Amino acid sequence: MLAASGIDTLIGLLPARFLQEVRAALVLSADNAEEIRLRQGYRPVILAAGRETECADTAVTYADIDELVVRATKSSVHAYLDSMKDGYITTDGGHRIGVCGMTARTEGGILTFRKISSACIRIARDPDGIDLAPFSSLLQPGAYRNTVLIAPPGVGKTTLLRALIRALSQTGRVSVADEKGEISGITPNGGGFDLGKHTDVLCGCSKREACMMLLKNMSPEILALDEITSEEDTQAMLLALNCGVRLLATAHAENVKDFLARPIYRPLVEANAVSFVGEIHWCNGKRRYSLKRLERGMLSA
Numbered sequence: 001m002l003a004a005s006g007i008d009t010l011i012g013l014l015p016a017r018f019l020q021e022v023r024a025a026l027v028l029s030a031d032n033a034e035e036i037r038l039r040q041g042y043r044p045v046i047l048a049a050g051r052e053t054e055c056a057d058t059a060v061t062y063a064d065i066d067e068l069v070v071r072a073t074k075s076s077v078h079a080y081l082d083s084m085k086d087g088y089i090t091t092d093g094g095h096r097i098g099v100c101g102m103t104a105r106t107e108g109g110i111l112t113f114r115k116i117s118s119a120c121i122r123i124a125r126d127p128d129g130i131d132l133a134p135f136s137s138l139l140q141p142g143a144y145r146n147t148v149l150i151a152p153p154g155v156g157k158t159t160l161l162r163a164l165i166r167a168l169s170q171t172g173r174v175s176v177a178d179e180k181g182e183i184s185g186i187t188p189n190g191g192g193f194d195l196g197k198h199t200d201v202l203c204g205c206s207k208r209e210a211c212m213m214l215l216k217n218m219s220p221e222i223l224a225l226d227e228i229t230s231e232e233d234t235q236a237m238l239l240a241l242n243c244g245v246r247l248l249a250t251a252h253a254e255n256v257k258d259f260l261a262r263p264i265y266r267p268l269v270e271a272n273a274v275s276f277v278g279e280i281h282w283c284n285g286k287r288r289y290s291l292k293r294l295e296r297g298m299l300s301a
Helices: 004-011 016-028 062-072 077-084 133-138 157-168 207-217 231-242 256-261 263-270
Strands: 033-039 045-048 051-054 088-090 096-105 111-122 147-151 174-178 199-203 222-225 246-252 276-283 286-293
Touching: 004 016, 016 033, 016 045, 016 062, 033 062, 062 096, 062 111, 077 088, 077 111, 133 157, 133 276, 133 286, 147 157, 147 256, 157 174, 157 222, 157 246, 157 276, 174 207, 199 207, 207 222, 207 231, 222 231, 231 246, 231 263, 256 263, 256 276
Parallel strands: 147 246, 147 276, 174 199, 174 222, 222 246
Antiparallel strands: 033 045, 033 111, 045 051, 088 096, 096 111, 276 286
C-alpha cells in the first residue's frame, strides 16, 4: 500500500502548480496507482489499474519537468550523474523517475541531458498488506525454491518482491542486488524500506558485479534481484545458481507462456534455474497473485 507518508514524499517532488490536483487524484487511486507521467505539452496523468487518467487541467512545460528534477535531486543534480546517465533518478521513499529528452555527452563520455521532455515517476510502495498466501508453500523454513515474479510493466512486481524478501528474511539470509536502488529505496540520503532482519543490500552497481560481491562476502542463502532484462543479468543468475544460492527475481512477461517464449529467459529455464513463476494480474481493479510450478517439458510445449 502507499501510506500517507509515502504520498507526502511523492507529492513533494511535483511542480508546485500541480500539487493540489495531483494529490487529490492520487489519494483517490492510491491503492492502484503505479506511475505519474509528465510529458511536455500534455496534461499530467496517473497510471492506475493499467489505465492512464489525466489529473490536471493545464499542460506540462519544460520548466515543470526541470522543477521536478531539481526537487528530486535536492538541487544537487551532479550527485545523481551516475544514475542520470542511465536515464533515471531514485528519490527518497524509493520512487524512481525515468527521464527522456535531448541528450549529449561530455568530454569524459558521460551521458547528460540538455533538455528533459518527459518524466515517469514509478510509485514505490511499502509491502505491508500484500497477501502472501499464494506463496505460503515457499515461505516455510527450508522450503524456498528458485522463483521468478512476472507481470507487464507497472503492475507491482517490485512491491511483491519486497514483500517476499522480507518474509524470507525471517528464516534465512537474503542478499539483494539492487542495481537502481528501487527495491530497497536506499538513496544517498539514507532511508529505505524494511526488507527484514537477515537481509543485506548492495546498491549502485550492475547485477553481475553485485552478485559477485554478495556471493564472496555475505554468504547468502537466497539472492534477490529486480528486472532481468539482459543476457548479463541471466548470466549473473546462473553464476549464483552454480554457487549453491537460490534465486528470487522479477521479469517482464504477460504470463507463463510469454515468459517461456522470450529468448532472454531461455537459458534460465534450460538450466532448471526457475522452479516457480509468480504471476500478477488485474481483476476487477485489484491485483491478484498466483504461483505456478514450471514442469519439465514446458519449454518445448
